[in-house]
Amino acid sequence: MSIVDRINRLIVARLRRRRARPSLMGDQLVEGSRSFPLTELVGVIAYEQDIYLGSVVALALAFRGGRSLNVTQEDACWDDLVAALDRLGVTNAPSGEWLARLLAGEGGEEPIVLLDARGAPR
Numbered sequence: 001m002s003i004v005d006r007i008n009r010l011i012v013a014r015l016r017r018r019r020a021r022p023s024l025m026g027d028q029l030v031e032g033s034r035s036f037p038l039t040e041l042v043g044v045i046a047y048e049q050d051i052y053l054g055s056v057v058a059l060a061l062a063f064r065g066g067r068s069l070n071v072t073q074e075d076a077c078w079d080d081l082v083a084a085l086d087r088l089g090v091t092n093a094p095s096g097e098w099l100a101r102l103l104a105g106e107g108g109e110e111p112i113v114l115l116d117a118r119g120a121p122r
Contacts, residue, residue, distance in 0.1 A: 021077075023076065023077045024077040024084060027039060029077065034067075036063050036067065038084055038085070040063045040064040041061060041063060041090050041115060042063060042115070044085070044090070044113075044115040045059070045111045045113055046058070046059055046098050046099075047060065047109075048109065049070075049072060056073050056074055057072065057099065057103070058072040059071050059081070082095045083095075090115055092114055092115065098112050098114060
């Protein structure tokens with residue numbers, strides 16, 4: 001491993017430590033001292049996020065009151081969040097469908113709108 005690779009890994013690791021990691025408690029996401037009830041979702045967009053050495057699947061979540069939160073598949077709460085979204089039926093497609101579309105590259109690099117800003121699945 002070159003010195004540049006080592007420096008890049010240290011920088012990325014440091015950036016990731018600064019961000020409070022979201023967790024799921026019941027039907028709400030918690031990030032630090034903030035909580036985001038999933039019942040208050042007004043927008044959900046799935047997309048691929050570029051990171052060092054590749055990309056990850058991510059969700060941009062918009063909540064009532066103008067609050068928002070991004071969660072990636074690297075976050076510990078990812079599987080529980082995706083299951084909760086399916087269980088609550090707040091998105092326009094089950095996770096198996098939109099994950100397959102993203103991973104297969106359907107639609108190029110276009111994000112997938114799973115819940116529009118008006119709060120109704122599209």
